[in-house]
Amino acid sequence: MTSPFLLAVEHLGVHVGARPLLRDVSFRLRAGEALTLLGESGAGKSLLAQAVMGNLPAPLRAEGRIALAGTESRAADTRARRPHWGRTLALLPQEPALALDPLMRIAPQLSETHEFVRGAAFEAAQAAALCDLETTGLASSARRYPWQLSGGMAQRAAAMVARAGGARVLLADEPTKGLDRHWRDHAVAMLQDVQGSGGCVVVITHDLRVAQALGGQLIVLRAGEVVEQGDTHAVLANPQHAFTRRLVATDPAHWPRRQAAAPGAPVLSARGLSKGFGGKPLFEDLDLQICAGDRFVVQGPSGTGKSTLGNVLLGLLPADRGVVHRAEGLGSTACQKLYQDPVASFAPRVSLARSLKDVAVRHRCPWPQVLQQLQKLGLAPDMLQRRPSQVSGGELQRIALARILAAKPALVFADEPTSRLDPVSQQEAMSVLLDALDERGAALILVTHDEDIAQAVGTSRWRLTQDGGRPDVP
């Protein structure tokens, strides 16, 4: 019995106890086809990948049927698909850098997969590994450990290991999360390569550009339910469901350009600023001035010192040379920071209400005023009884914003504040941030790798370059 489909999923569902987490998902993929899963965080996208693999955590039950390269099995039968792992079915997990063995060099990790999963002889496996590394431009990193690789390199290495067993069905969980445009294109090319060589891919992503580049089918998930399914280009060009329309509208490429406010008095200026790490200069001889109402966007590839520049301007890191001058009359708490990972920026074992009250007391900000601010940011006060890890990333980023607003800042340094959020939360968080800053007349330093966000938000944009040279202003 040969089926034309490489991967066919029928009525897949996931439950914990009586509570459904994912309901009735069906799709079929032929060789050379792609499927994109879109949706908010927590919509069940990663659960779907885990259910297909058959490695759901213990109390979760899967139902439905899964046919893989002609062999059909019940979704709940987790052992049935285990022999296929690496050979027919492979998963590229989120944060690929964490999926690699930190104590093993790259080349042996790869040749091990060739040897034990694909069954090549030792010498042949080593040769194949070197050949793989050669073609993906990682030959010079063959003897390095995973922690010595940049994010983009680790991503390519993990993808290579995932594919080394010869799996034709590749599930990729947010393969472009946190990557800049260059590496995003790289990841997409890798997925297209799987398609081109007779395989099929299932991609979980927030990024509409990835979906568009891959084409094929699209499933939009919301709270565990399929709200829209069909051809990617057709759905994205003409979304039927309100939720899909919202997803498309919140893509940064469709954001309206924000008006620049009239610049006010200077808040912060720097002269001859230089900073390097381990002998390698990140930036040299920078002169800049930030005025009230400015939205100063810092861009550049990863590892060029974008965050470092912000931290030096805020006085969190000492500069190697040069001075940062704050305007007269600004207190020590006038410059505040919003973090990339909001969960990490709160005391983890203290309730949010406690954290906010402490700040309100410290800055003599009446509590009702804080509550009013929260309401303005679209947050319910009862949420504050929870701990930081118990609210979603988008909500927590808004609470973090309320926290720094209580300190009445003149300047906010936002370090990739929305890069870990799904597009809907991203747009919400960004627009409340900008509104709040406009209202206060405060300045913003924004670090982002997203060209579209930079374009829509920035009043002035700086780009740091790889070789540590001077930034150019586009």
Added chain:
Amino acid sequence: MNANLMGIPALARHASRRVAVRRRAGFAILALVAVFALAGPFAIGIDPARQTLADTLMPPGAAHWLGTDLFGRSVLARLAHAARLSLGLACVAALSAAVPGVLLGVLANWRGGRVERALVMLADAVLSVPGLLLVLLFAALAPGRYWALYIGLSLSLWVEYFRVARVASRPVLAGDAVQASRLLGFGAAYILRRHLVPALAPVLGTLLAFSTAQAVLALAALGFIGVGLQSPTPELGLMMIEFLPHYEEAPWLIAAPVSLLMLLVLGMMLLVAEEDAP
């Protein structure tokens, strides 16, 4: 995604039910021993040092539940006093090692540089001497005195607290949460109260149980080799060495202090039970 999954109550319950049972068992055992140590001496009402040379090595009976020793002293009364002594001294020694140990560990991280190097050197110097030897040294200075044992125990125990507090507070102090608090204008006291204490409390609770158990064992070991507290003080190690010659004719005697010691240590180990590796 994983954070979301752990929010599902069924998963959290699944992970911790067995641990909860163990902790409850440990707590129950310790509570029993503590009640015995605190209330036992009054409830039994027999002077542990009163000798009745007519009733030596009596088997367990109505008057003396655990029998009598070579001098006709009530073993139950002596055991209760010994339990009070061991538990009390060990708890005080562990606590007074914990406070300076933790504060120095945090200080080392906070100040860094020379302060940290000096403190680490001091801790390493203490570590280079086996813990029991250090207690032995102090015990030799003033044989049979409580304070000598207490100081010796505290001095050998603080290093663990120092090392653990230093390592555990490093990621907290270097983390975004503390940086955000500093930017918002909070000082050292706030960071200690809201960030460090909540982060360190669970690991210190575990350590406290371990080092109390360690102190109980050290006290018994010193008594056993005759350099700790001296007779006629009722002490677990002393009782063992006194009862050892009679193990054949009166095996219940040696069993009593050994069982109590085992229960004490078992209770503390169960109390800090951790999840098995999957």
